[in-house]
Amino acid sequence: MENEIQDNGLEIVYKKPSTLTDTPLHYCPGCGHSVVHRVLMEVVDELGIQDKTIGVAPVGCSVFAYNYMNIDMQEAAHGRAGAVATGIKRVLPDKYVFSYQGDGDLAAIGTAETIHTVNRGENILMVFINNAIYGMTGGQMAPTSLEGMKTATSPYGRDVKLMGYPLKITELLAQLPGALYVTRQSVHTPNAVRKLKKAVKASFEYQKLNEGTCFIEVVSNCPSGWKQTPVQTMKWIEENMFPKYPLGDIKVPKF
Amino acid sequence: MEKINYKRSEPRLMKGNEALAESAIRADLDAYFGYPITPQSEILEYFEEQIPIRHGKVLQAESEVASINMVYGAAGAGARVMTSSSSPGVSLMQEGISYIASAQLPCLVVNVVRGGPGLGTIQPSQGDYFQAVKGGGHGDYHLIVLAPATVQEMADFVFDAFRLAEEYRCPAMILSDGALGQMMEKVELIEEGQFPKRNFSWATTGKPATRERNIITSLFIEPEKMEGINYDLQAKYAKIQKNEVRYELVETDDADIILVAFGLSARICQKTIELAREKGIKLGLIRPITLYPFPTNIIKEFADKAKFFLVVEMNAGQMVEDVALAVNGKKPVYYKGRMGGMIPTPEEVLVEVENIIAKQSEEKR
Known part of the structure; x- marks a missing residue:
């Protein structure tokens, strides 16, 4: 794509997507949410679908996503984004619908809604931010918290015999016939961000086909919850998260 | 409350639950989301049989929790939408109903009440009166609650409930019971095509360049703003109390x-x-x-x-x-x-x- 040349002859190589608002982000410095927001809105911009896109943001750190995304949005109750998105898509089948959910929302309180939304093959995109912790409520254990991981509610480390195992819900969902495209991406390096964008773009394109649910897990970080600097979290993701949650496509459409 | 003289069909004999469902289709229902529970499963069954060959959308959800949140999503998108259940199922919906009341979305919830508390019995009861009229979920809110006494009213109140819900952007409930749902009576149904849809400027249908983005939410984190929302709700309820008593x-x-x-x-x-x-x-x-x-x-x-x-x-x-x-x-x-x-x-x-x-x-x- 050719870059825009300004009147003064300077070339614009990077700008904020028009579908991101000017509202200052409330996310902690270094948090992956803002990058994922940007990627989503870049794709909406590039596909020119602002007037056809409806987002759903349930309870969690991203509950205020509608402050930042300049599209029609619905806030959902904790765990119910899949059901809310279903309701929207069923009455507006020609629109693009996505949900944006955290690990506690999608894989704990909303597990039933998540599984059944994908099992029905709702033609939506579900974006699943997995940072292995409850960020908004102050760093409690999430269903995806790693074995031995210290959180506010597992201060001695997650004892899997007592507290259950890290839930690989993405692999689980990939088993369902309703799932069209299932992939795990991250935002810890510029290259990873580019790959995520490709997956997001593909998922929006797939919605036109009416063939099933697109599901993107984004392995992300939580500097505040993990009690690390943003730079440390990038390393921690690579050393601890990826062995449990390996990146890459888990299910790709066969046409 | 306003009384409208609709054109009606010839009398026929119908079960309360089925008359209600048929009336909803005639009220140009866009979508129904529900989960089976006695004594109202005929409502879901009737929609699953009729909607695919007529008009609208129907979906059997995985739970009442999902049903009410599907209603939230569809109502937020501007659709004429309803769900139905019986007492234990309506208890499960209370969180969603509170969200719907706060986000000020119109919809219809039907409760064909059975005896409780707990799993109770499938026989008729009016034990959910408090839940229906005092709020039911968390926070200060009300539903507009209509109580039919006949199969005829089971059918007619669908129109009244949607009209009021849409006028006041407020969830409405038909509070029936297991006997009214199951009994058969003569009913003269309102004919189709007499109940036009409103154009909701607030609905999330995709943001065109010509308007600001629409947001459906019940989250107002600043207490000053949340109190303001509460005052708005209370003013609306005062208006409903003044105008809609029947x-x-x-x-x-x-x-x-x-x-x-x-x-x-x-x-x-x-x-x-x-x-x-x-x-x-x-x-x-x-x-x-x-x-x-x-x-x-x-x-x-x-x-x-x-x-x-x-x-x-x-x-x-x-x-x-x-x-x-x-x-x-x-x-x-x-x-x-x-x-x-x-x-x-x-x-x-x-x-x-x-x-x-x-x-x-x-x-x-």
Whole structure:
């Protein structure tokens, strides 16, 4: 794509997507949410679908996503984004619908809604931010918290015999016939961000086909919850998260 | 409440649940989301049979929790949408209903009440009165609650409920019971094509360049803003109370004893009135049709004329509290009811009336 040349002859190589608002982000410095927001809105911009896109943001750190995304949005109750998105898509089948959910929302309180939304093959995109912790409520254990991981509610480390195992819900969902495209991406390096964008773009394109649910897990970080600097979290993701949650496509459409 | 003369079909015999579902299709329902539970599964079954060959969308959800959140999503997208359930299922929906009330979305929730608490029984009850009229979920909110007493009203109130819900951006409930849902009666259904849709400027249908983005939310983190939302809601409820109260008076002109009952209990009371009048006891009935807004003023008026009030309910005495508030100590207010799926007979209501009369004349001596 050719870059825009300004009147003064300077070339614009990077700008904020028009579908991101000017509202200052409330996310902690270094948090992956803002990058994922940007990627989503870049794709909406590039596909020119602002007037056809409806987002759903349930309870969690991203509950205020509608402050930042300049599209029609619905806030959902904790765990119910899949059901809310279903309701929207069923009455507006020609629109693009996505949900944006955290690990506690999608894989704990909303597990039933998540599984059944994908099992029905709702033609939506579900974006699943997995940072292995409850960020908004102050760093409690999430269903995806790693074995031995210290959180506010597992201060001695997650004892899997007592507290259950890290839930690989993405692999689980990939088993369902309703799932069209299932992939795990991250935002810890510029290259990873580019790959995520490709997956997001593909998922929006797939919605036109009416063939099933697109599901993107984004392995992300939580500097505040993990009690690390943003730079440390990038390393921690690579050393601890990826062995449990390996990146890459888990299910790709066969046409 | 406004009374509209719709064009109606020839009379036919229908079950309450099915009449309600058929009426919803004729009210140009966009979508129904529900989960099976006795004694109202016929509603979901009827939609699953009729909607695919007629118009609208229907989906059997994985739970009542999912159903009500699908309703939230579809209502937020501007659709005419409903769900239905029975008591335990409606309990599961309370969180979602609170969100819908706060986000100010129009929708219809039907509760075909069964005996409780707990899993209870599948027999009819009015035990969910408090839940329906006092809020039910968390926070300060109300539903507009309509209480049908006949299969005809099961059908007609679908139109009323949607009209009110859409006018006030407020969830509406039809509070029925297992007997009304299951019984068959003659019904003259409202014909299709008489109930146009409104254009909701607030709906999330995709943001065109010509307007600001629409947001459906119940989250207002600054307390000043949340209090403002509460004031808005309360102002709306005050308007609903002023404009939308609906009730029926039965033989109250010369009555010196007033029964107050809604739904099925009101029909039982009609028989009690007949039996009483044969014995020379002048009984009358106030039947609240809207349980919220409650017909406080008409009850207040009768407090000057009546000797006493007897509230007849299929619960442990719930609406009796609202009647007592309306009467405000002017006259005695009594309660007679059955619980747990049992229905009071006209005769046992009459015995209660006679006992109270006897007690009162004894007290005078």
